[in-house]
Every structure is written in structure tokens, then in C-alpha cells.
Amino acid sequence: MNTKGKTSIKESKPKMTASPLMRWAGVSAMLAGLGLIVIGMFHPVNVPEVVTTATWINVHIVAIAMGFFGLFGMVGLYVRQAEKFGWLGLAGFLLFSVWLALMMPFSFVEAFILPRLATESPKFVAGFLGMFTGIPSEIDLGILPTLWKISDPMYLLGPLLFGIATFRAGILPRWAGVLFVVGSTLAPVGALAVPPEYQPLVLVPNGLALAWLGFALISERREKTSESVFNQSAAKSKSSQVA
16 A cells, blocks of 8 residues: 555656756746837837847847747747647647747847948848838848748748647637737738837737736646645655555
């Protein structure tokens, strides 16, 4: 009988070892979501005159961190819902993750290279920013314009599919999934109907959704950890009584 008590304690150990990883994934998703909100609220207009300002540099440093934490956070969110996510969720996860990965090198250039080239090579700066504004570049930027063009549909479809799959799975908060859908719908509307200085605000809903899901993942893992500890205590108590 004592052996059964020990066995039940050992069986709960995998949950305890998995919990920290999922908790850190939740924290990463929250940080990425908050980063996306900061970018949406404070991103300056894409003109050469602002690339040397502190706001421009700091916003794109945040964007680098957003991409890094977002990748880890998305893995945790996907793994938690994988059983009920289906191909739709997988497609959304892959598209959104690739978009996050692409944002890091672009943001690195914007944060650390463009400010240095603002006076030495203004044509490069203008051409690089032209990818975002649609102004043709006077210099050859290689594959960069193509990568930026394919990142647009990734940002539209990734959160959209991920949000729909989250809503259908019903494991994490469904309204966060709805917020992803709303954010993805607003993106093309903002690009067409909103003045350039306010267009980054369309990032805020997706940032809120990502932070919300991250918080839900943290809260859920805490509940499971508490339950595991309770089960261990109950098993020990039962074992002592039998002995």
C-alpha cells in the first residue's frame, strides 16, 4: 500500500517539471504583447528625419525584444492548445511565428543601422523606409523588399487563423481569440483609411490579445501546480494512514 502512495507522488513530477517552461512561455507571450502595444502607441512616422530620435531607436529595440519573446510565447500557446487546434491553428501559429522572426532583423536595422547612415547614406535610409511607405527606392535593397511584402499577409492571416483556432479550441480565453480576429481585420482598414501617423495603432488589439493569452497561460499553470501539490499532500496523508 505504501508503494502506491509513492507511485502517485512520482506520477505528478512531470507536471511539476513542465510547469516552469509553460509559465515562462506565458510570461514571454505577455512581454511580446506589451511590446506590440508599445510599438503601436509610440511608433513614429516612417520618414528619414526621425530615424535618429530616441523614440525611433527605443521603439525598434522594443520590437526586437517583442520578436524574441513572441517566438517563445507562441510555442507555449500552441503546445497548450495543440490537441484541439487542428491545421487552422497550426497555419496561424507558423505564419505569426515567421512574422515575428522577420521583425527582428528589420527592427535591428531600424534601431542600430539607419541612425548611423542617416547622414552618410541618406539614399539607403530613404529607400529602406520606402519599403514601408510604398515609395520606390533609388538603390538596390536586394531581397529585403520581397521579404517585407510577404510579411504583410503573414501578419494578416497569422493572428486571424490563430484567433479563430483559439476560439474554436476553447482551452484559453475565447475572447482573446476574438481580439486577434478584430486586430487582423483592422490592419488592412487602417492601412487604407487611417493617416500614417495613426496607422501603428492597429497593432494594439493583437498586442492585447497576445498579452491576455500569456496571462491566461501563467494563471492556468499556477492552478495546475497548486493542484499537483495538493495531490501530493493527499497521497502522503493517505499513505501515512494506511501505514
